[in-house]
Amino acid sequence: MVHQRGSLAEWTKSTYSANGDCVEVRTDRATAISVRDSKNPSGPVLNFDSKAWKTFVADSGRL
Template identity: 45%
Template sequence: MSKFRFKKSSYSEPTGECVEVARNVPRIVAVRDSKDPSGPVLTVSAVAWGAFQATLLGDM
């Protein structure tokens, strides 16, 4: 499997409490806690991630 290249969320708190997301692997989105980069990684399909984002943006 390819290595994930994580990017910190643009909504990151100044204290660094946020998630990092990697979208460089086709059809997979990986998410991790920015405070624990060697910790667990959640992977979801790109379709599921898009639905999750749409739900969040719909609530704003």
């Protein structure tokens, strides 16, 4: 994982956000998915490669 700040890509809020404060996701390119805390948009960003993100999404449905 790499931490970064800022990008020109558009952020999308999670559909699980009950009050609008949750995580936001963006796809910078076909190989990178970024995640940030919507309450702190200028804070750290986590980047995942597409394989790691697909595994996370698939596994999170099993919780």
